[in-house]
Amino acid sequence: MLLVPCPNCGPRNAADFSYVGEAKARPDPNAATPEEWRDYLYMKDNPAGRLRETWYCRSGCRQYFVLERDTAANRFADPPLPAAEADGEEA
Amino acid sequence: MADIPFESPVTKTYDFLKPSPLGDAGGPPLTLSDLSSTGKTILRADPEAADRVGVGFGASVTVGDVLVCGQRPGEWMLIGPIAAAQAFVDGLGLDGFHSVVIHTHSRALFCLTGDSAASALEKVCSLDWSDDMTPDGAAASATVARVTCDIVRNDASGTRSYLIACDRSFGQYLFDALVDAGWEFAVAVTV
Numbered sequence: 001m002l003l004v005p006c007p008n009c010g011p012r013n014a015a016d017f018s019y020v021g022e023a024k025a026r027p028d029p030n031a032a033t034p035e036e037w038r039d040y041l042y043m044k045d046n047p048a049g050r051l052r053e054t055w056y057c058r059s060g061c062r063q064y065f066v067l068e069r070d071t072a073a074n075r076f077a078d079p080p081l082p083a084a085e086a087d088g089e090e091a
Numbered sequence: 092m093a094d095i096p097f098e099s100p101v102t103k104t105y106d107f108l109k110p111s112p113l114g115d116a117g118g119p120p121l122t123l124s125d126l127s128s129t130g131k132t133i134l135r136a137d138p139e140a141a142d143r144v145g146v147g148f149g150a151s152v153t154v155g156d157v158l159v160c161g162q163r164p165g166e167w168m169l170i171g172p173i174a175a176a177q178a179f180v181d182g183l184g185l186d187g188f189h190s191v192v193i194h195t196h197s198r199a200l201f202c203l204t205g206d207s208a209a210s211a212l213e214k215v216c217s218l219d220w221s222d223d224m225t226p227d228g229a230a231a232s233a234t235v236a237r238v239t240c241d242i243v244r245n246d247a248s249g250t251r252s253y254l255i256a257c258d259r260s261f262g263q264y265l266f267d268a269l270v271d272a273g274w275e276f277a278v279a280v281t282v
Contacts, residue, residue: 008148008163008164009231009232012217012233013217015234016217016233016234058239059232059233059234059239060163060231060232060233061148061163061164061232062163062166062232063163063164
């Protein structure tokens, strides 16, 4: 069982969460080119190692947050941050 | 607004539980009650409004006839008469963006009461319902039998008691799941 450390609810079963995806900065909608939108929406780094991810606590606090996971070991590295604080914008 | 007749989501009868085939388990019995007709109002506002509301995420407090439950950051469930809940919100003097929505008809509300209530609840919910983690007044959201629920510990009469709210459409299923979980504790049902 994978325990996801929610900043509000504490560690909970991953089944209580939705995996949103890699945490990326959203392009400026007024200035982004189609290529930048494509990269933001579809192109993933998918590293075998440390990766910043956005998760959604759907059964608990219903908040988005960002945390770092080692995809090779499937372990979370750092305490999570609310998504807005981590990226400077709403997830 | 005209009063709309309330229809409980629990429509089955549970006569097969009377008397319990397992007998009296000793001590106060475990009871499961359908309180769905109780007024339920959801207040959403900036999480910073917790100071004015008087309770934040993860706790609850009784204000007059209303039980104010901090279910999520910036979201409170007000359990009690609608008029009393509206008066409570009006008295807060919230000046920022906020919403107040009546959910009496869209949410089911059950009460699991008894010394063995935590043991029964832990059969279908992964949270730790011990006194250390969830004392009287604690509020949380979690899945109960895979249904997303808002749960409040409310030992109103001095007996361990949990208020469990979920979407109305899951009400009958959740009620059956709680009856099944309480079976070994000789649960008595009030609908």
